[in-house]
Amino acid sequence: MTGRREAYVAGMQAVAPMLPGVVPFGMTAGVAGLDAGLGGELAFAMSVLIFAGASQIATAQLLGADAAPALVVLTALLINLRMVMYSASLAGHFAPLPLRWRVPMAYLLTDQAYALSIQRILRRHPGPQEHWFYLGAGLTLWITWLCATGAGIAAGSAVPPAWELGFIVPLIFLSLLVPAIASRPALVAAVTAGLLSVLGRGRPAGLGLTLAALAGIAAGVVTERMTRRG
Amino acid sequence: MVEAAWIVVALIGAGTLLERASFLVFGGRLQLPDVVQQGLRYVPAAVLSALVLPGLVQPGSDGLPDAARLAAGVVAALVAWRTHGALLTLVAGMATLWLLRWLGL
Numbered sequence: 001m002t003g004r005r006e007a008y009v010a011g012m013q014a015v016a017p018m019l020p021g022v023v024p025f026g027m028t029a030g031v032a033g034l035d036a037g038l039g040g041e042l043a044f045a046m047s048v049l050i051f052a053g054a055s056q057i058a059t060a061q062l063l064g065a066d067a068a069p070a071l072v073v074l075t076a077l078l079i080n081l082r083m084v085m086y087s088a089s090l091a092g093h094f095a096p097l098p099l100r101w102r103v104p105m106a107y108l109l110t111d112q113a114y115a116l117s118i119q120r121i122l123r124r125h126p127g128p129q130e131h132w133f134y135l136g137a138g139l140t141l142w143i144t145w146l147c148a149t150g151a152g153i154a155a156g157s158a159v160p161p162a163w164e165l166g167f168i169v170p171l172i173f174l175s176l177l178v179p180a181i182a183s184r185p186a187l188v189a190a191v192t193a194g195l196l197s198v199l200g201r202g203r204p205a206g207l208g209l210t211l212a213a214l215a216g217i218a219a220g221v222v223t224e225r226m227t228r229r230g
Numbered sequence: 231m232v233e234a235a236w237i238v239v240a241l242i243g244a245g246t247l248l249e250r251a252s253f254l255v256f257g258g259r260l261q262l263p264d265v266v267q268q269g270l271r272y273v274p275a276a277v278l279s280a281l282v283l284p285g286l287v288q289p290g291s292d293g294l295p296d297a298a299r300l301a302a303g304v305v306a307a308l309v310a311w312r313t314h315g316a317l318l319t320l321v322a323g324m325a326t327l328w329l330l331r332w333l334g335l
Contacts, residue, residue, distance in 0.1 A: 039232065046239050050239065050243050052246055078277065079281070080245075081270070081277070084249050085271070087250055087252045088252070090253075090254055106250040106254045106255050107251075165324075167285070168320060170281070173281045173285075174306055175310045175314075189279070190278070193277070194279035194280060197279070209280045215276075216272065216277075217276045220275065221272065
C-alpha cells in the first residue's frame with residue numbers, strides 16, 4: 001500500500017520544477033480568453049473542458065477574430081493531435097489497467113505528464129505502481145492549471161500592455177519546440193511549417209497555421225523516406 | 231455569439247478527450263496506416279513551429295519584423311537549446327525583450 005503513496009508523491013515531486021513555467025502559461029490562457037471577449041466563465045471552462053494551453057489560446061484568438069466555428073474546432077484538434085501519439089505511446093504500458101483508470105488518465109494527458117511518465121517507464125523497469133506516479137504528476141498539473149487560469153482571469157486585465165506579456169506565449173511554445181526537433185526530418189518539418197505559417201499569416205484566421213502544419217508534417221515524412229532510401 | 235463559442239469549446243473538449251483516449255482507452259482496436267503513424271511523429275515540431283514563428287517575426291508599425299521581438303526570440307531559442315528549461319527560456323526571452331525596449335528599440 002505504501003508503494004502507491006510513494007509513487008504518487010514521486011509524481012508530484014517530478015512535476016514540481018515544471019510548475020513555475022505552467023503558472024504564467026495558465027494565466028496567459030485565462031487572459032487570452034478575456035481579451036477575446038469570451039467572458040470569465042467561458043475562459044475558465046476552457047481549462048476544464050479542453051485542459052490544453054496551446055489550443056486554448058489558439059481557440060480564444062480565433063473566436064476573438066470571428067473565425068468560422070468549424071475552422072476553430074479543426075485548428076484546436078490539430079494542435080492537440082500530438083495527444084494521439086502520446087496515447088499510443090503510453091497505451092502499451094497501461095493496457096492491463098481497468099477502464100476506470102484509463103479514462104481519467106486520458107483526460108489528464110499533457111505534454112508534461114507524458115514526458116515525465118514515459119521517461120520513468122523507459123528508465124526503470126516498469127513497476128506495478130506507475131499509474132500512481134502518473135496520477136501524482138497529472139493531478140498536480142491539473143489543479144495548478146485551473147488555479148493559474150483563475151488567477152489570470154482575476155488579475156490579468158490589471159497588467160499594463162507595455163509589459164508585452166503576450167510574448168510569453170510564443171516563448172512557451174518555443175521551449176517545447178526545441179526539444180521536439182530531435183532529428184533531421186523533424187527539423188525539416190519545423191522549418192517548412194514555420195516559414196509557411198509566417199507567409200500564410202492573416203485571414204482567414206487559423207487556416208494558414210493549419211495548412212502550414214500539415215505541409216510541415218508531409219515534409220517531415222518525405223524527408224524521412226528519402227533519408228531511409230539513402 | 232457567446233453561445234456559439236460555448237458550443238465550439240465543448241466540441242474541442244470532446245474531440246481533445248477522444249484524441250487523448252484514442253489508444254489509451256480504445257487500445258488495439260485502432261489501426262492507423264503506416265504513413266499516418268509516421269506523420270504523427272512530426273506533429274509536435276510542425277505545429278509548434280507554425281505557432282512560434284509568426285509570433286517572433288511579428289511586424290512592427292513599419293511593416294518590418296519587430297527587431298526586439300526577433301532578437302528576444304533568438305536568445306530564448308539558444309537558452310531553450312542549451313538548457314531545455316521552460317522557465318529559463320521564458321525569463322531569458324522576456325528579459326531580452328524588456329532590455330531592448332528600455333534601450334529604445
